[in-house]
Amino acid sequence: MSFEMPHPARPVADRPKAGGYPFASEIIASGLRDASIPGTAAYDLKAWMVYGCNLMQALASRQETIKAIQNLDFIVSVDVLPAEICGWSDVVLPEATYLERDDDLSGPAWKEPFLAIRQAAVPPMYESKPGWWIAKELGKRLGLGEAFPWKDGVDCVDTRLKAAGHNPAVVRAKGVVLGTPDVTCEEEGLPVMIPHASGKIQLKSKEAEKLGFDAFPTFYPQEEGPAGTFRLLNGRAPTHTFGRTVNNRLLAQPYPENEVWVNAAAAKALPGFTAPLRTGDRIWLINQDGVKSGPVRAKVTERIRGDCVFLVHGWGQNATKQKYAHARGASDSALMTRAKVDPLMGGTGMNVNFVRIEPAEGV
């Protein structure tokens, strides 16, 4: 049994990076960024169209992002927020926010599958337009109008609903239609699927060996940071799922800024501090390349090991129009000037940076 990709192999235009990563079917955003440096890819990338992604915070090694941007001829961003990437763009297309637009259907094949529809509840404000309008108009003006054979977002979604045998009026009234629960894993009765021609689980990979990689996963210890520094870890909080939510007026009230988690024992004897660091103290973080972020409040806690500090992702934003997020907390992305790239798949490992802590006021 061989593993079939749901789509045909991607054309060369979608794989611009020469060589690329042998086990990945496409490259991720950081790979596109790297391929934007002239002369490094199958062809030179000249323009980016950035849809709802603040690349300045989303990617590690910000200096590399800026270098790539300086080599482009043109950037368009489509966003609901005045994010940092909008400041780097030639053209910003303001998109209507979630409750102002009709979006495509969502129908995940989960244990309890469902079909959900997102409908405009209020008309868009100012010059903002729904995503479907932006796509259709761009298509029309590029001479690709026939690729958008629907009147508007409602027409497009209704056509899809009818094609799948649903009554659009019912789906629109209910919002969510539940499907029939189905098995989702082997334990529940799904046949065992092994994505390898042999039909057996591969502990040792001949394919990887042939390409010059370890046939068997080998542990290589990570480099440790200089004395007096902490490994910088980043992650999410359940309240702020993405970097963009930090500028949400409501979410900013219970959770207005991120904090640096510092181990309780380590906080008692920080180099350069005359007194123990306490929760709420304001500090600066400075990484191994001299990048500084903050001031940010400390959270002294048992919930982290002594050689690491942790930041929730998304804060430390420079875009002044993001009035709830601007100048609050510290930016994990800015401090992550280094990253390791998985040579097989191209994924980015960001937790390879080290920071020292300096007091930001009379601590």
Next chain:
Amino acid sequence: MKKRYAMAHDTRRCVGCHACVIACKTENALPEGGFRDWIATETQGTFPGLSMEIRSERCNHCASPSWVSACPTGASHVSEGGIVGVTHRKCTGCKACIAACPYGARYVHPGGFVDKCTFCLHRVNQGQQPACVEVCPTRSLTFGDLNDPAAPLTRLVATRRRKVLLPESGNKPQVFFLS
């Protein structure tokens, strides 16, 4: 039978996402910085031997509340089903009830009165759940009538290991934390 509204919060299910806090703010049009519910996180032990509890806290709608004699104007009162309320137009904002409540459940609204959780009585009276219960993505909150033996809340409170906050206050809190 007389109703006794109460709530259970399953601390084993809660992830502290603040959806209850935000739902309350929008449902009740709370002012900037005003909260009727909030998330408390408590850690025990030292790294790496740790346990943690996350609680969605609000007014406990105590059965024997200490603010009874504290309110000089009669604004603070017990509504239907034991729900503790504040009549905004009778409240002078003197804060005596805030001092008398050991749970910090009340705050001063910029409109000059004291505000607090109502268990969304306006929704409950229409057969709906309180806003916080309605939105909880992990279904960790359960609201109901403790005098109804068939209510899911009554079964949870009767069968699960539970606690109330500051039982020594003597106020008989009616929000139960399950573990």
